[in-house]
Amino acid sequence: MKFIHIADVHFDAPFTAMQTRNLANQRRLEQRESFKKVIEYIKRENIPYLFICGDLYEQEYIKNSTIEYINKLFEEISNTKIFIIPGNHDPYIKNSYYKTYNFAKNVKIFTENPEKIELDNVDIYGYGFEDFYMQSEIIDNIKIENKEKINILLTHGDLDGAKNNSIRYNPVSKSKLKALEFDYVALGHIHKKIIEENIVYPGSLISHGFDELGEHGMIEGQIDEKTKELSLKFIPIDEKEFIEENIDISQIYSKEELIEKINEIYFPENKYIKIVLTGNKKADIETFDILKYLSNTNIIKVKNMSKLEINLEIIARQNNLKGIFVKKLLEKIENEPENKQKIEKAMEIGLSAFN
Ligand SMILES: [Mn+2]
Structure with a gap:
């Protein structure tokens, strides 16, 4: 049978x-x-x-x-x-x-x-x-x-x-x-x-x-x-496949360069793609809104798993709003290590607002 x-x-x-x-x-x-x-x-x-x-x-x-x-x-x-x-x-x-x-x-x-x-x-x-x-x-x-x-x-x-x-x-x-x-x-x-x-x-x-x-x-x-x-x-049976693509961004120096780099990658049409950013990230590269600039609409998620490459300790010592902001978030990371990734994202968004 x-x-x-x-x-x-x-x-x-x-x-x-x-x-x-x-x-x-x-x-x-x-x-x-x-x-x-x-x-x-x-x-x-x-x-x-x-x-x-x-x-x-x-x-x-x-x-x-x-x-x-x-x-x-x-x-x-x-x-x-x-x-x-x-x-x-x-x-x-x-x-x-x-x-x-x-x-x-x-x-x-x-x-x-x-x-x-x-x-x-x-x-x-x-x-x-x-x-x-x-x-x-x-x-x-x-x-x-x-x-x-x-x-x-x-x-x-x-x-x-x-x-x-x-x-x-x-x-x-x-x-x-x-x-x-x-x-x-x-x-x-x-x-x-x-x-x-x-x-x-x-x-x-x-x-x-x-x-x-x-x-x-x-x-x-x-x-x-x-x-x-x-x-x-x-x-x-499913003609589409979900895939993840890791990109090491340690050698990328601007948001524009990152967008160009992703746009140059060839993906077959039958894939739904998640881009995972790894390596060390320069402080002024914002990643949270990058999706809307990517030409391949089958890329449906960009996840930032890279480490912020910035001397936050120096900023935290500055006697201004930005310094206080960074200091507060660094303390938060120390107290809530389980939320490190979320807090770093908040740090990134906050710093880009200051810049
Ligand atoms: Mn089920």
């Missing part, structure tokens, strides 16, 4: 990181495009099963029209059985579309009560979120009933506390899962692709920002009906 496994599409997410360049809408279009590519692949390859393991959309932002769009695509693959797990962003709550919307006949939506769907040669077990949090270990109530068949488990949750706060997001222990002896465990929640033998996070279908670097896509799996042997393939 063949299947496609996706998770964490997050339809209608606000993509706040993209708003610096007004690209949030663009990203939502790319999100629809990517989902459509999954459906087209399933249609072309005649894949009988689609597993969507949580966070298909964002409860807070999802529009009726987007649900219509998703469902139309589901209807286009009417020969494919679609299994949906509600996640912590799209829980099966009272006013959820999962409850109120009339989805296509080939769609099965799971709830918090584990269910087993019996098909010809495979049993599919699943459970998901009925609220924005789920703490109980529902996994303890699951047991394979027919070991002769192919058994697949679908859920959305945190494997061995991969994330902080994992206790609130359906914690599942790997050892418990292994002991259950499913042939495949399809998970969602962690946005990074993780393949631990037959326990799999496909990662988010598309990247949601600079904390999700690298390729994003779906898992195509096949389980041999006789030997139960599993083979997996990752298929990239």
Whole structure:
């Protein structure tokens, strides 16, 4: 049997990181495009099963029209059985579309009560979120009933506390899962692709920002009906990729020179870029508003991680407003070392105002 496994599409997410360049809408279009590519692949390859393991959309932002769009695509693959797990962003709550919307006949939506769907040669077990949090270990109530068949488990949750706060997001222990002896465990929640033998996070279908670097896509799996042997393939879907580019600015002497230098760098068009400034920075180079001067609009963030190269001690001894300002902030850095970066940014903005 063949299947496609996706998770964490997050339809209608606000993509706040993209708003610096007004690209949030663009990203939502790319999100629809990517989902459509999954459906087209399933249609072309005649894949009988689609597993969507949580966070298909964002409860807070999802529009009726987007649900219509998703469902139309589901209807286009009417020969494919679609299994949906509600996640912590799209829980099966009272006013959820999962409850109120009339989805296509080939769609099965799971709830918090584990269910087993019996098909010809495979049993599919699943459970998901009925609220924005789920703490109980529902996994303890699951047991394979027919070991002769192919058994697949679908859920959305945190494997061995991969994330902080994992206790609130359906914690599942790997050892418990292994002991259950499913042939495949399809998970969602962690946005990074993780393949631990037959326990799999496909990662988010598309990247949601600079904390999700690298390729994003779906898992195509096949389980041999006789030997139960599993083979997996990752298929990239997201045509854009988030990347970080470090620039050492120690040898740059003005803001203009820095802008020119960044504008000379070639980036392929399918990248969203974060520029990270490193090294030592001359005191009068302002970096906080540099983004608006950069010609490549796919650069959506400039982060200054460089050290201020300036003798602040000398300025702090000056008996004027600037001296008092620097002295105060230097004291603040000493008292709150955890806020050093923020305070240095304030120092930079303040000094540029004085200049
Ligand atoms: Mn998610």
